Amino acid sequence: MIERLVIFGVGLIGGSLALALREAGAVDEIVGCSRNADNLREAERLGVIDRWTTDVAAAAEGADIGVLAVPLGAMEPLARDLAQFWPEGSPLTDVGSSKQAVIDAVGAGFGHVPREFVPGHPIAGTEKSGVGAAFASLFRNRLVILTPADATNPLATDRVAAMWKAAGARVEYMTPAHHDRVLAATSHLPHVLAFTLVESLAGMSERDEIFHYAAGGFRDFTRIASSDPVVWRDICLANRPAILDVIAQYQHDLEALRGAIERGDAITIEQQFEHAKETRDRLCDPADAQLDT
């Protein structure tokens, strides 16, 4: 049982975690903290948090577990504010999509990486943002990756893992660098491509028509381009080296396919499409897909 959970940044992820733990009866009191009082009032009104404060010191007082659920760019200033107030021995975790960057930011803010800090990343979300989009089942059967830093106390890791399990998630472990490479490919690159596609089409003269004639496949394909721009700006900056690597690989592969189309190379085109379909059908299998719903 978590006596007092403090969520810093009560949006889709922080709010959904609060709702999930409350529904599971795994938490006594949930405190929300951010710079945005309107957001916190809304979170209280929706029953996501029990009380709120914009004062980091007040939020930290008596905290049992803390969750940093702010955009990556806000991590370091928040950590700096927290450094002198965070209670020793209380686990502090985060939900950022780039782990080494968060470890660096928290380390810079605290002056060192605290033993209580457990970097974490729930592989879940929707293109919606804000506390109004939060829902209790967001993490059910979803993966949460914990990437303990060298300094992290294993007991803190265990308590954070227990929290995520109480919220319905499955927990796995990885090094921060490995996490950052895998997520660059599986999440960050698709977001970059989707944002770029919509932006590219938005610049075409037939723009309104293009969107008018978009079928379901297009809406699915571009859904992630409705994600929070600030969150994704920060991810692109925080995980820059790994993202640049996968973009370069993608550019190479796209140019190869473009060349095959240009020279009318039916065999190469079909082989690539066939291999892509076979890979996706096999690796994104229906059993896994059901876990998403």
Next chain:
Amino acid sequence: MIERLVIFGVGLIGGSLALALREAGAVDEIVGCSRNADNLREAERLGVIDRWTTDVAAAAEGADIGVLAVPLGAMEPLARDLAQFWPEGSPLTDVGSSKQAVIDAVGAGFGHVPREFVPGHPIAGTEKSGVGAAFASLFRNRLVILTPADATNPLATDRVAAMWKAAGARVEYMTPAHHDRVLAATSHLPHVLAFTLVESLAGMSERDEIFHYAAGGFRDFTRIASSDPVVWRDICLANRPAILDVIAQYQHDLEALRGAIERGDAITIEQQFEHAKETRDRLCDPADAQLDT
């Protein structure tokens, strides 16, 4: 009422049209024709067609309306086989995703573009293929674009439009060239990007992990990469000039964003993501999206 409908190529699209017209009571008899007897037997077993033949001449006999629902690369040989048998005055339409190419193929096969030929394209589909994936509501509230050729008899166009309306679709009109430009952007480019993404990730050393950690957003984003490789190979070849144009534009925009990420240009990244999100939220609005379900 259509007395005898002949579907050439009974897959997802041809099969769904048959089911929709039957459910609407808009057709007396549905004949299936393709080179693949197993496929046709399956279509008959599923109740999609009333009878079938692999003989184009037999299929054409007494046909009231014909629908060419084969991959684009199969259009010209099929048209050549049909040329001497297609009954004068009976509308013949198609469902291909690239219109000028189909007009050229049918023209080459017949020796001229027949007055009965009404090029058409239903903006609907799923990543599934084959008659087993067909369902009666696929076209409900979806757009069908008809792109009459210079030779097309307006009476034939009206009958084909009436057929699609009976299947639940909304019909709009466009020139073939305009259709091809719009569809290159809204459909063909996203498919090229999705196939390339899966192929790109499939070549990475962490491949299995990458797909293991893929969340719902990734599955949505790559769903269209499970589409039929032959259909999409043919589309890439048939609509080559328009597709090369939009790929080039996309490459330019992706390189610009990559450059912004490389130099840590937070303002440009955020502006582009914000603009993309704003565009998508506005133009793929929820009212439209509901029509997809």
